[in-house]
Amino acid sequence: NAGVTQTPKFQVLKTGQSMTLQCAQDMNHEYMSWYRQDPGMGLRLIHYSVGAGITDQGEVPNGYNVSRSTTEDFPLRLLSAAPSQTSVYFCASSRAGQGSNEQFFGPGTRLTVL
Amino acid sequence: SQKIEQNSEALNIQEGKTATLTCNYTNYSPAYLQWYRQDPGRGPVFLLLIRENEKEKRKERLKVTFDTTLKQSLFHITASQPADSATYLCALDSGGNTGKLIFGQGTTLQVKP
Numbered sequence: 002n003a004g005v006t007q008t009p010k011f012q013v014l015k016t017g018q019s020m021t022l023q024c025a026q027d028m029n030h031e032y033m034s035w036y037r038q039d040p041g042m043g044l045r046l047i048h049y050s051v052g053a054g055i056t057d058q059g060e061v062p063n064g065y066n067v068s069r070s071t072t073e074d075f076p077l078r079l080l081s082a083a084p085s086q087t088s089v090y091f092c093a094s095s096r097a098g099q100g101s102n103e104q105f106f107g108p109g110t111r112l113t114v115l
Numbered sequence: 116s117q118k119i120e121q122n123s124e125a126l127n128i129q130e131g132k133t134a135t136l137t138c139n140y141t142n143y144s145p146a147y148l149q150w151y152r153q154d155p156g157r158g159p160v161f162l163l164l165i166r167e168n169e170k171e172k173r174k175e176r177l178k179v180t181f182d183t184t185l186k187q188s189l190f191h192i193t194a195s196q197p198a199d200s201a202t203y204l205c206a207l208d209s210g211g212n213t214g215k216l217i218f219g220q221g222t223t224l225q226v227k228p
Binding site for chain 2: 005032034036041042043044045046049051059060091093095097102103104105106107108109
């Protein structure tokens with residue numbers, strides 16, 4: 002199994018540009034999440050999904066959109082990039098159940114917005 | 116609001132000693148708590164989970180305690196090795212059986228040979 006994969010690994014955008022960060026998992030996990038990690042801030046939840054067709058906002062959703070058309074894929078869209086969105090983005094997946102299952106993280110996407 | 120705090124200062128210890136990391140939380144009653152390890156440039160990796168009705172959990176050289184009265188978890192690495200050098204994150208469930216986690220900012224551990 003490849004686990005959780007993310008593309009691209011690195012990206013530089015200009016302010017106002019749009020892009021999609023890709024995330025896929027091959028473990029048949031129901032739950033998937035997007036986090037951003039900034040220095041000294043830890044991981045902050047952007048959006049999450051408990052299954053195909055179901056998404057909800059996390060702590061810092063503004064400026065980001067998600068959709069979950071399949072169990073495997075959970076893309077994150079930046080509609081109009083801003084310098085404040087410069088960060089490292091992690092996608093994670095976990096099994097459904099008691100809500101206590103470990104999360105499996107992807108390798109991350111390092112995004113710079115100029 | 117829910118808040119999780121880990122010591123933001125790096126912890127430097129000598130090889131062979133026991134490292135102890137702290138995770139404190141407020142305004143919250145989590146059903147469980149998780150600890151993750153993160154190496155530079157990589158995603159976090161799950162280490163241990165402890166539930167609210169468990170006082171202690173062990174896995175090899177790792178030990179986690181969970182005191183719901185103090186609202187605190189301690190993470191111990193015994194007989195530490197330079198390979199244990201990394202950032203360690205604690206995470207609490209945010210409730211609602213959704214798998215959503217709230218993470219602390221992490222503590223960086225440096226084990227010197």
